[in-house]
Amino acid sequence: MTTPKLQVQNVWKRFPVEKGEALVAVQDLSMTVQPNEFVSLVGPSGCGKSTMLMMAAGLEPITEGEIKVDGGTVFGPGPDRGVVFQTYTLFPWLTVEENVRFALKKSGVEKSKQDELVRDHLRLVGLEDFARAMPNQLSGGMRQRVAIARALVYRPQMLLMDEPFGALDAQTRMLMQELLLNIWQADRTTVLFVTHDVEEAILLSDRIYVMTARPGRIKAEIVVDLPRPRAFMETEGDERFVKLRKQVLSLIHSEVKQAG
Amino acid sequence: MANSPIARPKEKIQLLELRREIPRQYYVGAGIGFIAVFVAAWFLLTSFGFVSKIFLPSPAAVWGELMKQIQSGVLWQDAGASLYRIMVGWLLSTLFAVPIGILMGNFHFFEGLFEPFIDLVRYMPAVAFVPLTILWLGVDDSQKFAILFIGTFFQEVLLIMDNVKTVPRDLIQVSYTFGLSKWEILWNVILRAALPGVWDTFRITLGWAWTYLVVAELVAANVGLGYRIMRAQRFLETETIILGILVIGVLGLITDYLFKLSYKKLFPWVIQAR
Ligand SMILES: Nc1ncnc2c1ncn2[C@@H]1O[C@H](COP(=O)(O)OP(=O)(O)OP(=O)(O)O)[C@@H](O)[C@H]1O
Ligand SMILES: [Mg+2]
Secondary structure, X not given: OOOOOEEEEEEEEEEOOOOXXXXXXXXXXXXXXXXXXXXXXXXXOOOOHHHHHHHHHOOOOXXXXXXXXXXXXXXXXXXXXXXXOOOOOOOOOOOHHHHHHHOOOOOOOOHHHHXXXXXXXXXXOOOHHHOOOOHHHOOHHHHHHHHHHHHHOOOOOEEEEEOOOOOOOHHHHHHHHHHHHHHHHHHXXXXXXXXXXXXXXXXXXXXXXXXXXXXXXXXXXXXXOOOOOOOHHHHHXXXXXXXXXXXXXXXXXXXXXXXX | XXXXXXXXXXXXXXXXXXXXXXXXXXHHHHHHHHHHHHHHHHHHHHHOOOXXXXXXXXXXXXXXXXXXXXXXXXXXXXXXXXXXXXXXXXXXXXXXXXXXXXXXXXXXXXXXXXXXXXXXXXXXXXXXXXHHHHHHHOOOHHHHHHHXXXXXXXXXXXXXXXXXXXXXXXXXXXHHHOOOOHHHHHHHHHHHHHHHHHHHHHHHHHHHHHHHHHHHOOOOOOOOHHXXXXXXXXXXXXXXXXXXXXXXXXXXXXXXXXXXXXXXXXXXXXXXXX
Protein backbone atom coordinates (compact mmCIF):
# COMPACT_ATOMS: atom_id res chain seq x y z
CA MET A 1 0.00 0.00 0.00
CA THR A 2 1.25 3.47 -0.81
CA THR A 3 1.76 6.07 1.89
CA PRO A 4 -1.31 8.29 2.12
CA LYS A 5 -0.92 11.86 0.95
CA LEU A 6 -2.54 13.11 4.13
CA GLN A 7 -2.92 11.19 7.32
CA VAL A 8 -4.75 12.56 10.34
CA GLN A 9 -4.21 10.47 13.46
CA ASN A 10 -6.28 10.88 16.61
CA VAL A 11 -6.22 14.65 16.38
CA TRP A 12 -7.73 16.84 19.08
CA LYS A 13 -8.22 20.56 19.07
CA ARG A 14 -9.14 22.44 22.21
CA PHE A 15 -9.56 26.18 22.28
CA PRO A 16 -8.88 27.77 25.64
CA VAL A 17 -11.87 29.64 27.02
CA GLU A 18 -11.67 32.60 29.42
CA LYS A 19 -13.53 30.80 32.15
CA GLY A 20 -14.33 27.14 32.58
CA GLU A 21 -13.42 24.17 30.46
CA ALA A 22 -11.71 24.45 27.10
CA LEU A 23 -13.90 24.29 24.00
CA VAL A 24 -13.34 21.01 22.19
CA ALA A 25 -13.58 21.74 18.46
CA VAL A 26 -12.15 18.49 17.13
CA GLN A 27 -12.18 15.26 19.08
CA ASP A 28 -9.99 12.26 18.38
CA LEU A 29 -10.38 12.58 14.64
CA SER A 30 -8.65 10.25 12.19
CA MET A 31 -8.85 10.28 8.43
CA THR A 32 -6.71 9.72 5.35
CA VAL A 33 -6.51 11.09 1.86
CA GLN A 34 -4.74 8.97 -0.76
CA PRO A 35 -2.60 10.48 -3.52
CA ASN A 36 -4.70 11.83 -6.38
CA GLU A 37 -7.84 11.45 -4.39
CA PHE A 38 -10.57 14.05 -4.02
CA VAL A 39 -11.98 13.88 -0.49
CA SER A 40 -14.66 16.06 1.04
CA LEU A 41 -15.34 16.87 4.65
CA VAL A 42 -18.98 17.70 5.37
CA GLY A 43 -20.82 18.37 8.58
CA PRO A 44 -23.12 20.78 10.38
CA SER A 45 -22.06 24.37 10.86
CA GLY A 46 -19.56 24.91 13.65
CA CYS A 47 -18.56 21.24 13.86
CA GLY A 48 -14.87 21.96 13.33
CA LYS A 49 -14.38 21.54 9.57
CA SER A 50 -12.38 24.73 9.10
CA THR A 51 -10.37 24.01 12.21
CA MET A 52 -9.50 20.56 10.86
CA LEU A 53 -8.46 21.96 7.49
CA MET A 54 -6.36 24.71 9.04
CA MET A 55 -4.54 22.15 11.15
CA ALA A 56 -3.80 20.15 7.99
CA ALA A 57 -2.52 23.35 6.39
CA GLY A 58 -0.24 23.85 9.37
CA LEU A 59 -1.84 27.22 10.15
CA GLU A 60 -3.49 26.13 13.39
CA PRO A 61 -1.58 24.26 16.08
CA ILE A 62 -2.75 20.75 16.98
CA THR A 63 -3.60 20.12 20.62
CA GLU A 64 -3.07 16.38 20.52
CA GLY A 65 -2.42 13.74 17.88
CA GLU A 66 -0.52 13.95 14.63
CA ILE A 67 -0.96 14.99 11.02
CA LYS A 68 1.33 13.62 8.33
CA VAL A 69 1.82 14.61 4.73
CA ASP A 70 3.60 11.97 2.63
CA GLY A 71 4.49 10.23 5.88
CA GLY A 72 6.22 13.28 7.39
CA THR A 73 4.78 15.11 10.37
CA VAL A 74 3.33 18.55 9.69
CA PHE A 75 4.85 21.35 11.76
CA GLY A 76 3.68 24.35 9.82
CA PRO A 77 2.50 25.59 6.47
CA GLY A 78 4.46 24.58 3.42
CA PRO A 79 4.51 24.93 -0.35
CA ASP A 80 3.49 21.29 -0.68
CA ARG A 81 -0.05 22.34 0.34
CA GLY A 82 -2.02 25.06 -1.39
CA VAL A 83 -4.92 26.59 0.53
CA VAL A 84 -8.06 28.30 -0.74
CA PHE A 85 -10.03 30.14 1.92
CA GLN A 86 -13.72 30.71 2.38
CA THR A 87 -13.17 34.48 2.56
CA TYR A 88 -11.69 36.50 -0.28
CA THR A 89 -7.96 36.56 0.27
CA LEU A 90 -6.64 38.39 -2.78
CA PHE A 91 -4.26 41.24 -2.03
CA PRO A 92 -6.34 44.25 -3.00
CA TRP A 93 -3.36 46.42 -3.95
CA LEU A 94 -2.06 43.93 -6.53
CA THR A 95 -3.46 43.19 -9.97
CA VAL A 96 -4.81 39.72 -10.74
CA GLU A 97 -1.52 38.81 -12.38
CA GLU A 98 0.57 40.15 -9.50
CA ASN A 99 -1.60 38.28 -7.02
CA VAL A 100 -0.85 34.97 -8.73
CA ARG A 101 2.81 35.84 -9.08
CA PHE A 102 3.01 36.70 -5.36
CA ALA A 103 2.62 32.99 -4.56
CA LEU A 104 5.87 32.30 -6.44
CA LYS A 105 7.89 34.80 -4.37
CA LYS A 106 9.72 32.09 -2.46
CA SER A 107 9.57 29.37 -5.11
CA GLY A 108 12.96 30.07 -6.64
CA VAL A 109 11.42 29.82 -10.09
CA GLU A 110 13.17 32.19 -12.48
CA LYS A 111 11.41 35.29 -13.74
CA SER A 112 10.67 34.23 -17.31
CA LYS A 113 9.33 30.89 -16.16
CA GLN A 114 7.17 32.72 -13.60
CA ASP A 115 5.53 34.76 -16.36
CA GLU A 116 4.68 31.57 -18.17
CA LEU A 117 3.30 29.85 -15.07
CA VAL A 118 1.16 32.84 -14.18
CA ARG A 119 -0.23 33.07 -17.70
CA ASP A 120 -0.96 29.34 -17.87
CA HIS A 121 -2.80 29.33 -14.58
CA LEU A 122 -4.87 32.39 -15.42
CA ARG A 123 -5.85 30.64 -18.63
CA LEU A 124 -6.72 27.55 -16.61
CA VAL A 125 -9.34 29.50 -14.67
CA GLY A 126 -10.43 31.48 -17.72
CA LEU A 127 -9.16 34.87 -16.59
CA GLU A 128 -6.34 35.59 -19.03
CA ASP A 129 -8.15 38.74 -20.16
CA PHE A 130 -8.28 40.07 -16.60
CA ALA A 131 -4.56 39.84 -15.86
CA ARG A 132 -4.30 43.60 -15.32
CA ALA A 133 -7.57 44.05 -13.41
CA MET A 134 -7.63 44.96 -9.72
CA PRO A 135 -9.49 42.64 -7.33
CA ASN A 136 -12.12 45.27 -6.55
CA GLN A 137 -13.14 45.18 -10.20
CA LEU A 138 -13.91 41.46 -10.07
CA SER A 139 -17.03 39.55 -9.10
CA GLY A 140 -16.94 37.09 -6.20
CA GLY A 141 -16.66 34.10 -8.51
CA MET A 142 -13.78 35.66 -10.41
CA ARG A 143 -11.96 36.42 -7.17
CA GLN A 144 -12.18 32.80 -6.10
CA ARG A 145 -10.96 31.70 -9.51
CA VAL A 146 -7.89 33.90 -9.05
CA ALA A 147 -7.44 32.41 -5.58
CA ILE A 148 -7.54 28.92 -7.10
CA ALA A 149 -5.02 29.89 -9.78
CA ARG A 150 -2.81 31.37 -7.07
CA ALA A 151 -3.02 28.22 -4.94
CA LEU A 152 -2.14 26.02 -7.93
CA VAL A 153 0.60 28.12 -9.49
CA TYR A 154 3.42 26.81 -7.31
CA ARG A 155 2.28 23.27 -8.07
CA PRO A 156 1.48 22.05 -4.58
CA GLN A 157 1.11 18.33 -4.04
CA MET A 158 -2.18 18.89 -2.37
CA LEU A 159 -4.97 21.44 -2.36
CA LEU A 160 -6.87 22.28 0.83
CA MET A 161 -10.10 24.13 0.18
CA ASP A 162 -12.39 25.61 2.83
CA GLU A 163 -15.84 26.22 1.36
CA PRO A 164 -14.29 28.12 -1.53
CA PHE A 165 -17.65 28.62 -3.21
CA GLY A 166 -19.65 29.21 -0.05
CA ALA A 167 -20.15 32.92 -0.68
CA LEU A 168 -21.26 32.55 -4.31
CA ASP A 169 -24.71 32.45 -5.83
CA ALA A 170 -26.13 29.16 -7.11
CA GLN A 171 -25.33 29.69 -10.79
CA THR A 172 -21.79 30.89 -10.25
CA ARG A 173 -21.29 28.07 -7.82
CA MET A 174 -22.32 25.52 -10.43
CA LEU A 175 -19.88 26.97 -12.96
CA MET A 176 -17.09 26.97 -10.39
CA GLN A 177 -17.77 23.35 -9.48
CA GLU A 178 -17.50 22.39 -13.11
CA LEU A 179 -14.32 24.38 -13.50
CA LEU A 180 -12.80 22.65 -10.49
CA LEU A 181 -13.92 19.25 -11.80
CA ASN A 182 -12.24 19.92 -15.12
CA ILE A 183 -9.03 21.15 -13.54
CA TRP A 184 -8.94 18.17 -11.22
CA GLN A 185 -9.75 15.63 -13.90
CA ALA A 186 -6.86 16.99 -15.94
CA ASP A 187 -4.10 16.83 -13.33
CA ARG A 188 -5.53 14.99 -10.33
CA THR A 189 -3.91 17.03 -7.60
CA THR A 190 -4.91 15.55 -4.26
CA VAL A 191 -7.74 17.61 -2.77
CA LEU A 192 -9.26 17.91 0.68
CA PHE A 193 -12.42 19.94 0.28
CA VAL A 194 -14.55 21.34 3.10
CA THR A 195 -18.17 22.14 2.37
CA HIS A 196 -21.59 21.97 3.92
CA ASP A 197 -23.19 21.54 0.52
CA VAL A 198 -23.90 17.82 0.19
CA GLU A 199 -24.51 17.87 -3.57
CA GLU A 200 -21.27 19.70 -4.14
CA ALA A 201 -19.43 17.08 -2.09
CA ILE A 202 -20.94 14.16 -4.05
CA LEU A 203 -20.40 15.76 -7.42
CA LEU A 204 -16.72 16.41 -6.78
CA SER A 205 -15.47 13.67 -4.47
CA ASP A 206 -14.17 10.15 -4.51
CA ARG A 207 -14.89 9.87 -0.82
CA ILE A 208 -16.79 11.88 1.76
CA TYR A 209 -16.19 12.11 5.48
CA VAL A 210 -19.26 13.15 7.44
CA MET A 211 -18.50 14.86 10.74
CA THR A 212 -20.59 14.91 13.88
CA ALA A 213 -21.78 18.12 15.50
CA ARG A 214 -19.22 19.75 17.79
CA PRO A 215 -17.01 18.32 19.14
CA GLY A 216 -16.20 17.15 15.62
CA ARG A 217 -15.51 13.48 15.06
CA ILE A 218 -15.89 11.32 11.97
CA LYS A 219 -19.41 9.95 11.90
CA ALA A 220 -19.28 8.11 8.60
CA GLU A 221 -17.14 7.57 5.55
CA ILE A 222 -18.91 7.28 2.23
CA VAL A 223 -17.42 6.15 -1.06
CA VAL A 224 -18.81 7.95 -4.07
CA ASP A 225 -18.82 5.33 -6.80
CA LEU A 226 -20.12 7.55 -9.56
CA PRO A 227 -18.31 7.22 -12.90
CA ARG A 228 -15.89 9.93 -14.01
CA PRO A 229 -15.59 12.20 -15.85
CA ARG A 230 -18.55 13.82 -14.19
CA ALA A 231 -20.46 16.86 -15.23
CA PHE A 232 -23.08 18.79 -13.38
CA MET A 233 -26.11 17.98 -15.49
CA GLU A 234 -25.59 14.28 -16.07
CA THR A 235 -24.37 13.41 -12.59
CA GLU A 236 -27.18 15.20 -10.79
CA GLY A 237 -29.70 13.05 -12.61
CA ASP A 238 -27.99 9.74 -11.86
CA GLU A 239 -30.08 7.68 -9.48
CA ARG A 240 -27.01 6.66 -7.50
CA PHE A 241 -26.43 10.36 -6.95
CA VAL A 242 -29.91 10.77 -5.57
CA LYS A 243 -29.42 7.83 -3.23
CA LEU A 244 -26.08 9.08 -1.95
CA ARG A 245 -27.51 12.51 -1.41
CA LYS A 246 -30.29 11.11 0.71
CA GLN A 247 -27.85 9.03 2.70
CA VAL A 248 -25.47 11.86 3.48
CA LEU A 249 -28.25 14.33 4.19
CA SER A 250 -29.90 12.03 6.70
CA LEU A 251 -26.55 11.52 8.46
CA ILE A 252 -26.06 15.27 8.82
CA HIS A 253 -29.68 15.83 9.67
CA SER A 254 -29.56 13.48 12.64
CA GLU A 255 -26.49 15.39 13.90
CA VAL A 256 -28.12 18.78 13.57
CA LYS A 257 -31.18 17.49 15.41
CA GLN A 258 -29.14 16.05 18.26
CA ALA A 259 -27.16 19.25 18.60
CA GLY A 260 -30.20 21.48 18.38
CA MET B 1 -43.79 54.45 -34.83
CA ALA B 2 -41.01 52.22 -33.62
CA ASN B 3 -38.70 55.20 -33.51
CA SER B 4 -40.93 57.50 -31.57
CA PRO B 5 -39.19 58.51 -28.40
CA ILE B 6 -40.82 57.19 -25.34
CA ALA B 7 -41.60 59.97 -22.99
CA ARG B 8 -39.90 59.13 -19.78
CA PRO B 9 -41.18 60.82 -16.68
CA LYS B 10 -38.55 63.23 -15.48
CA GLU B 11 -36.63 61.54 -12.73
CA LYS B 12 -37.35 63.06 -9.38
CA ILE B 13 -34.26 63.92 -7.42
CA GLN B 14 -34.23 62.11 -4.12
CA LEU B 15 -31.93 63.90 -1.71
CA LEU B 16 -32.64 61.94 1.40
CA GLU B 17 -32.21 58.27 0.62
CA LEU B 18 -30.08 56.12 2.90
CA ARG B 19 -26.50 56.12 1.60
CA ARG B 20 -27.61 57.12 -1.89
CA GLU B 21 -25.32 59.32 -3.96
CA ILE B 22 -26.79 62.71 -4.81
CA PRO B 23 -25.90 65.01 -7.74
CA ARG B 24 -22.59 66.75 -7.13
CA GLN B 25 -24.00 70.28 -7.40
CA TYR B 26 -26.40 69.58 -4.52
CA TYR B 27 -23.64 68.10 -2.43
CA VAL B 28 -21.21 70.99 -2.91
CA GLY B 29 -23.97 73.58 -2.94
CA ALA B 30 -25.29 72.47 0.43
CA GLY B 31 -21.86 72.79 2.01
CA ILE B 32 -21.21 76.25 0.60
CA GLY B 33 -24.75 77.34 1.40
CA PHE B 34 -24.38 76.36 5.02
CA ILE B 35 -21.26 78.47 5.42
CA ALA B 36 -22.95 81.34 3.56
CA VAL B 37 -25.88 81.28 5.99
CA PHE B 38 -23.43 81.40 8.84
CA VAL B 39 -21.55 84.37 7.43
CA ALA B 40 -24.81 86.14 6.60
CA ALA B 41 -26.02 85.72 10.18
CA TRP B 42 -22.71 87.10 11.41
CA PHE B 43 -23.05 90.06 9.06
CA LEU B 44 -26.61 90.80 10.13
CA LEU B 45 -25.87 90.48 13.84
CA THR B 46 -22.98 92.90 13.69
CA SER B 47 -24.11 95.47 11.14
CA PHE B 48 -27.35 96.30 12.97
CA GLY B 49 -25.67 96.64 16.32
CA PHE B 50 -27.31 93.64 17.99
CA VAL B 51 -24.01 92.83 19.66
CA SER B 52 -21.20 95.01 20.81
CA LYS B 53 -18.14 94.82 18.58
CA ILE B 54 -16.03 94.04 21.60
CA PHE B 55 -17.77 90.69 21.64
CA LEU B 56 -18.23 90.18 17.94
CA PRO B 57 -16.62 92.46 15.36
CA SER B 58 -18.11 92.70 11.88
CA PRO B 59 -16.82 90.62 8.97
CA ALA B 60 -15.42 93.84 7.51
CA ALA B 61 -13.38 94.52 10.64
CA VAL B 62 -11.88 91.03 10.49
CA TRP B 63 -11.16 91.49 6.79
CA GLY B 64 -9.42 94.77 7.59
CA GLU B 65 -7.30 93.05 10.21
CA LEU B 66 -6.37 90.39 7.66
CA MET B 67 -5.22 93.02 5.17
CA LYS B 68 -3.26 94.81 7.88
CA GLN B 69 -1.50 91.60 8.93
CA ILE B 70 -0.71 90.65 5.36
CA GLN B 71 0.83 94.06 4.67
CA SER B 72 2.88 94.14 7.84
CA GLY B 73 3.97 90.55 7.24
CA VAL B 74 2.81 89.48 10.70
CA LEU B 75 0.50 86.87 9.25
CA TRP B 76 3.30 85.12 7.36
CA GLN B 77 5.57 85.22 10.37
CA ASP B 78 2.91 83.74 12.62
CA ALA B 79 1.75 81.14 10.13
CA GLY B 80 5.34 80.18 9.31
CA ALA B 81 6.28 79.76 12.96
CA SER B 82 3.14 77.77 13.73
CA LEU B 83 3.44 75.53 10.67
CA TYR B 84 7.03 74.80 11.57
CA ARG B 85 6.09 73.88 15.15
CA ILE B 86 3.20 71.72 14.05
CA MET B 87 5.24 69.91 11.46
CA VAL B 88 8.12 69.15 13.80
CA GLY B 89 5.83 68.23 16.70
CA TRP B 90 3.67 66.00 14.56
CA LEU B 91 6.58 64.38 12.73
CA LEU B 92 8.23 63.66 16.05
CA SER B 93 5.05 62.04 17.29
CA THR B 94 4.64 60.08 14.06
CA LEU B 95 8.24 58.96 14.10
CA PHE B 96 7.59 57.16 17.38
CA ALA B 97 3.93 56.28 16.91
CA VAL B 98 4.41 54.34 13.66
CA PRO B 99 6.98 51.77 14.77
CA ILE B 100 5.54 51.41 18.26
CA GLY B 101 1.98 51.14 16.93
CA ILE B 102 3.09 48.50 14.43
CA LEU B 103 4.79 46.48 17.16
CA MET B 104 1.73 46.76 19.40
CA GLY B 105 -0.66 45.76 16.63
CA ASN B 106 1.33 42.68 15.68
CA PHE B 107 2.83 41.37 18.86
CA HIS B 108 0.77 40.86 21.99
CA PHE B 109 3.91 41.25 24.03
CA PHE B 110 4.35 44.86 22.96
CA GLU B 111 0.67 45.56 23.38
CA GLY B 112 0.88 44.29 26.93
CA LEU B 113 4.08 46.24 27.51
CA PHE B 114 2.94 49.66 26.32
CA GLU B 115 -0.82 49.85 26.49
CA PRO B 116 -1.35 50.34 30.24
CA PHE B 117 1.17 53.20 30.27
CA ILE B 118 -0.26 54.82 27.14
CA ASP B 119 -3.81 54.54 28.42
CA LEU B 120 -2.74 56.24 31.61
CA VAL B 121 -1.01 59.18 29.95
CA ARG B 122 -3.67 59.50 27.28
CA TYR B 123 -6.17 60.86 29.77
CA MET B 124 -3.83 63.45 31.19
CA PRO B 125 -4.64 66.81 29.63
CA ALA B 126 -1.83 68.22 27.51
CA VAL B 127 -2.41 71.71 28.97
CA ALA B 128 -1.43 70.42 32.38
CA PHE B 129 2.00 69.60 31.02
CA VAL B 130 2.75 73.22 30.09
CA PRO B 131 4.38 74.18 33.43
CA LEU B 132 6.37 70.94 33.49
CA THR B 133 7.64 71.31 29.95
CA ILE B 134 8.73 74.86 30.65
CA LEU B 135 10.56 73.67 33.71
CA TRP B 136 12.28 70.92 31.77
CA LEU B 137 12.83 72.46 28.37
CA GLY B 138 12.68 76.20 28.84
CA VAL B 139 10.65 78.49 26.67
CA ASP B 140 12.01 77.93 23.18
CA ASP B 141 10.51 75.84 20.36
CA SER B 142 11.45 72.51 21.91
CA GLN B 143 8.85 73.18 24.60
CA LYS B 144 6.22 73.72 21.89
CA PHE B 145 7.23 70.49 20.19
CA ALA B 146 6.88 68.68 23.49
CA ILE B 147 3.31 69.89 24.03
CA LEU B 148 2.33 68.96 20.48
CA PHE B 149 3.98 65.60 20.98
CA ILE B 150 2.19 64.91 24.25
CA GLY B 151 -1.13 65.94 22.74
CA THR B 152 -0.71 63.82 19.62
CA PHE B 153 1.47 60.79 20.26
CA PHE B 154 -0.58 58.88 22.80
CA GLN B 155 -3.65 58.94 20.59
CA GLU B 156 -1.79 58.36 17.35
CA VAL B 157 0.01 55.26 18.55
CA LEU B 158 -3.28 53.58 19.49
CA LEU B 159 -4.83 54.46 16.15
CA ILE B 160 -1.85 53.00 14.29
CA MET B 161 -2.14 49.84 16.38
CA ASP B 162 -5.78 49.55 15.34
CA ASN B 163 -4.93 50.17 11.69
CA VAL B 164 -2.53 47.26 11.80
CA LYS B 165 -5.01 45.03 13.60
CA THR B 166 -7.74 45.48 11.00
CA VAL B 167 -5.70 43.59 8.40
CA PRO B 168 -7.71 40.38 7.87
CA ARG B 169 -6.23 37.31 9.50
CA ASP B 170 -6.81 35.18 6.40
CA LEU B 171 -4.62 37.52 4.35
CA ILE B 172 -1.80 36.76 6.76
CA GLN B 173 -2.59 33.03 6.84
CA VAL B 174 -2.59 32.68 3.07
CA SER B 175 0.79 34.41 2.93
CA TYR B 176 2.23 31.80 5.24
CA THR B 177 1.15 29.11 2.77
CA PHE B 178 3.38 30.75 0.13
CA GLY B 179 6.35 30.16 2.39
CA LEU B 180 6.92 33.75 3.54
CA SER B 181 8.55 34.36 6.89
CA LYS B 182 6.76 36.45 9.50
CA TRP B 183 8.99 39.45 8.80
CA GLU B 184 8.31 39.19 5.09
CA ILE B 185 4.60 39.02 5.83
CA LEU B 186 4.84 41.98 8.18
CA TRP B 187 6.53 44.08 5.52
CA ASN B 188 4.87 42.86 2.31
CA VAL B 189 1.38 42.14 3.52
CA ILE B 190 0.43 43.65 6.88
CA LEU B 191 2.03 47.05 6.42
CA ARG B 192 0.95 47.25 2.81
CA ALA B 193 -2.64 46.42 3.72
CA ALA B 194 -2.63 48.80 6.70
CA LEU B 195 -1.19 51.75 4.79
CA PRO B 196 -4.46 53.42 3.72
CA GLY B 197 -5.70 53.31 7.31
CA VAL B 198 -2.39 54.69 8.54
CA TRP B 199 -2.62 57.49 6.01
CA ASP B 200 -6.02 58.39 7.38
CA THR B 201 -4.59 58.34 10.88
CA PHE B 202 -1.96 60.84 9.73
CA ARG B 203 -4.72 63.09 8.46
CA ILE B 204 -6.70 62.89 11.68
CA THR B 205 -3.75 63.33 14.04
CA LEU B 206 -2.38 66.28 12.10
CA GLY B 207 -5.80 67.84 12.65
CA TRP B 208 -5.42 67.27 16.38
CA ALA B 209 -1.96 68.83 16.29
CA TRP B 210 -3.59 72.01 15.02
CA THR B 211 -5.93 72.04 17.98
CA TYR B 212 -2.98 71.73 20.37
CA LEU B 213 -1.21 74.64 18.73
CA VAL B 214 -2.88 77.27 20.89
CA VAL B 215 -2.04 75.25 23.98
CA ALA B 216 1.58 75.02 22.87
CA GLU B 217 1.80 78.77 22.25
CA LEU B 218 -0.17 79.60 25.38
CA VAL B 219 2.79 80.99 27.27
CA ALA B 220 6.32 82.00 26.51
CA ALA B 221 5.93 82.58 22.81
CA ASN B 222 6.44 85.79 20.86
CA VAL B 223 5.33 84.67 17.45
CA GLY B 224 2.75 82.21 16.15
CA LEU B 225 -0.96 82.04 15.38
CA GLY B 226 -1.81 80.78 18.85
CA TYR B 227 0.33 83.45 20.46
CA ARG B 228 -1.39 86.15 18.41
CA ILE B 229 -4.77 84.95 19.69
CA MET B 230 -3.67 84.85 23.32
CA ARG B 231 -2.14 88.30 23.10
CA ALA B 232 -5.20 89.80 21.41
CA GLN B 233 -7.32 88.60 24.30
CA ARG B 234 -5.36 90.79 26.67
CA PHE B 235 -6.07 93.89 24.60
CA LEU B 236 -9.64 92.91 23.70
CA GLU B 237 -8.75 92.87 20.00
CA THR B 238 -11.59 90.58 19.16
CA GLU B 239 -11.11 90.85 15.40
CA THR B 240 -7.54 89.54 15.77
CA ILE B 241 -8.84 86.62 17.78
CA ILE B 242 -11.43 85.75 15.18
CA LEU B 243 -8.96 86.14 12.35
CA GLY B 244 -6.51 83.84 14.12
CA ILE B 245 -9.17 81.20 14.61
CA LEU B 246 -10.22 81.44 10.98
CA VAL B 247 -6.65 81.17 9.71
CA ILE B 248 -6.03 78.07 11.81
CA GLY B 249 -9.28 76.63 10.49
CA VAL B 250 -8.36 77.29 6.88
CA LEU B 251 -4.83 75.92 7.25
CA GLY B 252 -6.22 72.82 8.92
CA LEU B 253 -8.73 72.43 6.12
CA ILE B 254 -5.99 72.67 3.50
CA THR B 255 -3.80 70.00 5.10
CA ASP B 256 -6.85 67.79 5.51
CA TYR B 257 -7.74 68.23 1.86
CA LEU B 258 -4.19 67.44 0.73
CA PHE B 259 -4.26 64.19 2.67
CA LYS B 260 -7.64 63.24 1.23
CA LEU B 261 -6.49 64.02 -2.29
CA SER B 262 -3.27 62.04 -1.96
CA TYR B 263 -5.24 59.17 -0.42
CA LYS B 264 -7.28 58.80 -3.58
CA LYS B 265 -4.14 58.95 -5.71
CA LEU B 266 -2.15 56.54 -3.58
CA PHE B 267 -4.80 53.94 -2.83
CA PRO B 268 -7.17 53.60 -5.76
CA TRP B 269 -7.52 49.92 -4.90
CA VAL B 270 -9.33 50.52 -1.63
CA ILE B 271 -12.81 49.15 -1.99
CA GLN B 272 -15.28 51.94 -1.51
CA ALA B 273 -17.58 50.87 1.29
CA ARG B 274 -20.90 52.52 0.65
N1 LIG C 1 -9.82 30.78 17.37
C1 LIG C 1 -10.85 30.20 18.02
N2 LIG C 1 -11.02 30.39 19.34
C2 LIG C 1 -12.04 29.80 20.00
N3 LIG C 1 -12.95 29.00 19.43
C3 LIG C 1 -12.85 28.77 18.11
C4 LIG C 1 -11.79 29.35 17.33
N4 LIG C 1 -11.95 28.95 16.05
C5 LIG C 1 -13.03 28.16 16.04
N5 LIG C 1 -13.57 28.04 17.26
C6 LIG C 1 -14.75 27.23 17.63
O1 LIG C 1 -14.53 25.93 17.17
C7 LIG C 1 -15.71 25.37 16.64
C8 LIG C 1 -15.47 24.89 15.23
O2 LIG C 1 -15.23 26.00 14.41
P1 LIG C 1 -14.99 25.83 12.83
O3 LIG C 1 -14.80 27.18 12.28
O4 LIG C 1 -13.93 24.84 12.60
O5 LIG C 1 -16.40 25.25 12.35
P2 LIG C 1 -16.90 24.91 10.85
O6 LIG C 1 -17.29 23.49 10.85
O7 LIG C 1 -15.88 25.33 9.87
O8 LIG C 1 -18.19 25.79 10.73
P3 LIG C 1 -18.82 26.51 9.43
O9 LIG C 1 -19.46 25.45 8.62
O10 LIG C 1 -19.85 27.42 10.01
O11 LIG C 1 -17.72 27.22 8.73
C9 LIG C 1 -16.77 26.46 16.73
O12 LIG C 1 -17.57 26.19 17.86
C10 LIG C 1 -15.98 27.71 16.93
O13 LIG C 1 -16.70 28.61 17.71
MG1 LIG D 1 -15.80 26.93 8.37
